[in-house]
Amino acid sequence: MRAYAEWEEQELLFLSLPHSKSDWEPYLEEILASYEELVAAITPYEKVVLICPDEANFDRFKKFKNVEFVKLETDDTWIRDYGMIDVYTEDGVKSYDFKFNAWGGKFKSSKDDAINLELAKIYKTKLEPVDMILEGGSVEFNGDGMLLTTSKCLLNENRNSSLSKEQIEEKLKNLFGLKRIIWLENGFIRGDDTDSHIDTLARFITPDTIAYASCEDESDEHFSELKRMEDELKKTGFKLLALPLPKPKFYDGKRLGCTYANFIFINGALIVPTYNDDNDEKVLNLLASALPDRKIIGVNSLVFVRQNGSLHCSSQNRYKRA
Numbered sequence: 001m002r003a004y005a006e007w008e009e010q011e012l013l014f015l016s017l018p019h020s021k022s023d024w025e026p027y028l029e030e031i032l033a034s035y036e037e038l039v040a041a042i043t044p045y046e047k048v049v050l051i052c053p054d055e056a057n058f059d060r061f062k063k064f065k066n067v068e069f070v071k072l073e074t075d076d077t078w079i080r081d082y083g084m085i086d087v088y089t090e091d092g093v094k095s096y097d098f099k100f101n102a103w104g105g106k107f108k109s110s111k112d113d114a115i116n117l118e119l120a121k122i123y124k125t126k127l128e129p130v131d132m133i134l135e136g137g138s139v140e141f142n143g144d145g146m147l148l149t150t151s152k153c154l155l156n157e158n159r160n161s162s163l164s165k166e167q168i169e170e171k172l173k174n175l176f177g178l179k180r181i182i183w184l185e186n187g188f189i190r191g192d193d194t195d196s197h198i199d200t201l202a203r204f205i206t207p208d209t210i211a212y213a214s215c216e217d218e219s220d221e222h223f224s225e226l227k228r229m230e231d232e233l234k235k236t237g238f239k240l241l242a243l244p245l246p247k248p249k250f251y252d253g254k255r256l257g258c259t260y261a262n263f264i265f266i267n268g269a270l271i272v273p274t275y276n277d278d279n280d281e282k283v284l285n286l287l288a289s290a291l292p293d294r295k296i297i298g299v300n301s302l303v304f305v306r307q308n309g310s311l312h313c314s315s316q317n318r319y320k321r322a
Helices: 025-042 055-063 110-122 165-178 223-234 277-289
Strands: 008-015 047-052 067-071 084-088 093-100 125-132 146-152 180-184 203-204 209-214 239-244 264-266 269-274 297-302 315-319
Touching: 008 025, 008 264, 025 047, 025 055, 025 269, 025 297, 047 055, 055 067, 055 110, 084 203, 084 315, 093 110, 110 125, 146 203, 165 180, 180 223, 203 277, 209 223, 209 277, 239 277, 264 315, 269 277, 277 297
Parallel strands: 008 047, 047 067, 093 125, 146 180, 209 239, 269 297
Antiparallel strands: 008 315, 084 093, 203 209, 264 269
């Protein structure tokens, strides 16, 4: 039993489309156009499954090859956090269905929490329910027994208040075949409402390398905490790649949670959020140098982050079955 590294061979990528009954309603056309750009980037490399309760929203995507459509009720788009999580076993791939409470009861979540049962029927999945709240964006695996996560999220009382840190560690080690769990005590992104998901902060890009959000501006509110996070990462023994934050971006008076760490691995490529910023090209080049065998593709994510998530948050990988 082991957790997959995200760069392993995939069968498809799930995306859950925005719709008029979600918080995207005020700028639905803008976000659907952004999803169109995202699907255009992914489909040359990998199949995309689009999930939405409103079939009319599928129309603009029918021009793409390599896309499937599933009509299901959803509360929100962030399927990384409520989608099933695959693990490798000697008997083949199985998928965990963790409980989902919308990041500690912040929003409605009953439809999202129920979706894996329906997807498992459609995609003939061996689904195992897990009596624990866990979001996919809160855990990061290197495929070789290592888990990277944050104390602010996984130990938050709004998730699994009845479990101690030791009990959570034991559960995670058993579920994912882990040798080591690295807990980060520092790190946050303003505009993120997940209590510091690891996928906004630090990500494995190879079994021995972590790419992480860094802040070079001492006047920025992120500087001190991301520096402390960097110091923690330096003690892990992994190689490190700093991804400098873009300059602050705002929408409707609110700072947006822009981070380059929220990228998606797909077969043969890496899809990276960009923000109309001078650092976009710098980060794309850094990742291209670190991953020379993979196509690095930027997708503008300024509309995504209006609702406090970015590309990785919006997707969930399904790994290759035998």
